Amino acid sequence: MKSFRIVESSMRKYQILVLFPILLLLTDCVKSKTDSGVPDSVLSLLLVSSLLNSDSGPCTAIESIQPNYIGAWSPNGNVYQFTEIHPVTLNRNRPMVQVILENTDYAFGGLFPFWYLDRNNYYSGFLNRDLASYIGYNTHTSMLPYAKDTTYATDPAVSISNTREFSQPLGVDFNIENPAGARVTFINSCRELDNDEINFQTSDALSPMSGLNQTWATEKTLDVNLIFVNGSNGLSYPIQTEQAIEVALNKWRENFSQSSVRIKINVSVTSADLYDYDMIFDLGTETGFPGSLGGLFQTTSFFGKQNALNVFIVKEELQYGGVLGVSGGIPGPATLLGTKQSGIVVFVDTHRLYSNSGDLLTYDEQLLFGETLSHEAGHFLGLWHVTEGYGDYGNIGDKDPLRDTPTCHFSNDTNANGVVELNECLGGSGTNSGGKNMMFWTGTVGFTQGDITAEQGWILRLNPLVY
Numbered sequence: 001m002k003s004f005r006i007v008e009s010s011m012r013k014y015q016i017l018v019l020f021p022i023l024l025l026l027t028d029c030v031k032s033k034t035d036s037g038v039p040d041s042v043l044s045l046l047l048v049s050s051l052l053n054s055d056s057g058p059c060t061a062i063e064s065i066q067p068n069y070i071g072a073w074s075p076n077g078n079v080y081q082f083t084e085i086h087p088v089t090l091n092r093n094r095p096m097v098q099v100i101l102e103n104t105d106y107a108f109g110g111l112f113p114f115w116y117l118d119r120n121n122y123y124s125g126f127l128n129r130d131l132a133s134y135i136g137y138n139t140h141t142s143m144l145p146y147a148k149d150t151t152y153a154t155d156p157a158v159s160i161s162n163t164r165e166f167s168q169p170l171g172v173d174f175n176i177e178n179p180a181g182a183r184v185t186f187i188n189s190c191r192e193l194d195n196d197e198i199n200f201q202t203s204d205a206l207s208p209m210s211g212l213n214q215t216w217a218t219e220k221t222l223d224v225n226l227i228f229v230n231g232s233n234g235l236s237y238p239i240q241t242e243q244a245i246e247v248a249l250n251k252w253r254e255n256f257s258q259s260s261v262r263i264k265i266n267v268s269v270t271s272a273d274l275y276d277y278d279m280i281f282d283l284g285t286e287t288g289f290p291g292s293l294g295g296l297f298q299t300t301s302f303f304g305k306q307n308a309l310n311v312f313i314v315k316e317e318l319q320y321g322g323v324l325g326v327s328g329g330i331p332g333p334a335t336l337l338g339t340k341q342s343g344i345v346v347f348v349d350t351h352r353l354y355s356n357s358g359d360l361l362t363y364d365e366q367l368l369f370g371e372t373l374s375h376e377a378g379h380f381l382g383l384w385h386v387t388e389g390y391g392d393y394g395n396i397g398d399k400d401p402l403r404d405t406p407t408c409h410f411s412n413d414t415n416a417n418g419v420v421e422l423n424e425c426l427g428g429s430g431t432n433s434g435g436k437n438m439m440f441w442t443g444t445v446g447f448t449q450g451d452i453t454a455e456q457g458w459i460l461r462l463n464p465l466v467y
Contacts, residue, residue, distance in 0.1 A: 059190040060464045085171040095162040096462045098187040100333045101140040105287040109177030119171025127155040132396040138286040141329035146401045153401025163198040189464035202403045202455045205430035211404030211453030215259040223308040228271045231278025236315045251370025261457040280317040294340030301338035310343040325372040327379035334464035344376040353445045381463040385441040386434040391420040402455040406433040
């Protein structure tokens with residue numbers, strides 16, 4: 001009976017409070033049709049868009065649903081409406097799924113997905129990597145899998161496979177504080193895994209060299225749409241062509257072409273007069289207001305390309321200063337335009353050490369620009385920092401969910417300033433390094449950070465944008 005399921009699921013929600021006390025703390029630290037189970041009618045399907053599997057572009061299946069709320073709970077003192085559990089398919093023919101939650105600009109509140117190992121069992125819920133770090137505010141993205149060995153990335157540890165012929169009975173529900181106007185979108189990759197991607201196994205990082213020797217059999221492709229943003233603040237860059245930032249783009253290509261990744265980058269370029277976004281005052285993706293990052297990414301409805309990673313090149317950000325770039329999410333919504341998370345942004349002037357604003361970047365500055373493009377693309381395609389800035393304390397949210405990436409333990413903070421800096425994370429073990437990895441949390445002019453491990457490459461290759 002439906003009423004019994006509502007009562008039962010409410011009890012299950014409160015049991016999760018005991019399993020995952022981290023949820024009690026998250027609201028104040030939010031970030032700057034398938035196998036069986038739920039019947040088809042529950043999905044209230046609004047849109048299915050499938051692109052045929054080929055070498056000419058990504059293969060994705062997009063499903064937008066109207067959430068059906070069945071109860072409420074209070075994970076952190078605030079009341080969230082929650083939906084029925086929706087079925088999720090994950091197998092070698094649909095190897096990755098993203099869920100994108102977005103609310104209107106005026107319906108403020110937290111929202112997040114909650115995943116289940118068995119969609120027919122309310123007690124099989126687990127904490128995924130995204131929820132270990134934050135509860136989204138008006139926007140939230142999540143995906144499965146974040147790692148090859150998901151036992152390293154989930155709490156309690158659950159084993160999820162995307163390499164089998166048939167899917168496990170996975171599921172996800174949606175929890176929204178202010179459900180008015182909320183939208184939920186599933187984005188599935190439908191590119192069949194290659195044999196070496198199916199058979200790939202990861203292992204623990206013992207040194208900064210761990211995981212770097214993988215060679216994938218086939219090269220994949222990522223299309224990139226560069227958008228130079230101009231306005232009353234002037235041009236974002238004095239010459240707006242691919243050749244003008246060739247050093248930066250070649251650095252990105254070099255990083256992604258190495259054997260542990262093997263992704264070719266195809267670039268197209270456009271310029272856009274966006275007078276509300278030539279300077280960014282708000283780096284949040286909670287709203288689409290003028291001057292906000294969320295508003296900038298919504299302009300992909302006009303300037304974006306559906307099957308490409310849309311990269312905005314903006315002169316500067318004024319909220320913090322010193323920010324090199326930002327991704328719309330981890331992951332960003334692949335092939336979905338017009339959302340408050342539909343792209344990445346890189347700020348030109350933050351990369352200047354020698355040149356003046358309005359000038360061309362120097363060679364070394366362009367190299368750092370290329371490292372930032374690689375890094376933010378990594379986030380958009382599903383990679384986390386190998387270690388967060390405060391160091392690894394042993395919690396899921398302190399580091400990325402990948403076994404083969406080196407981490408930097410908090411004890412390496414030798415100057416006791418509360419962060420593990422680049423020069424403190426260049427050791428020789430798997431717990432005092434990571435500074436040379438593409439996904440280290442900070443960078444500097446003149447220092448190369450191009451290491452990408454096999455498991456990082458595996459995640460990048462699985463993204464729905466990669467074909």
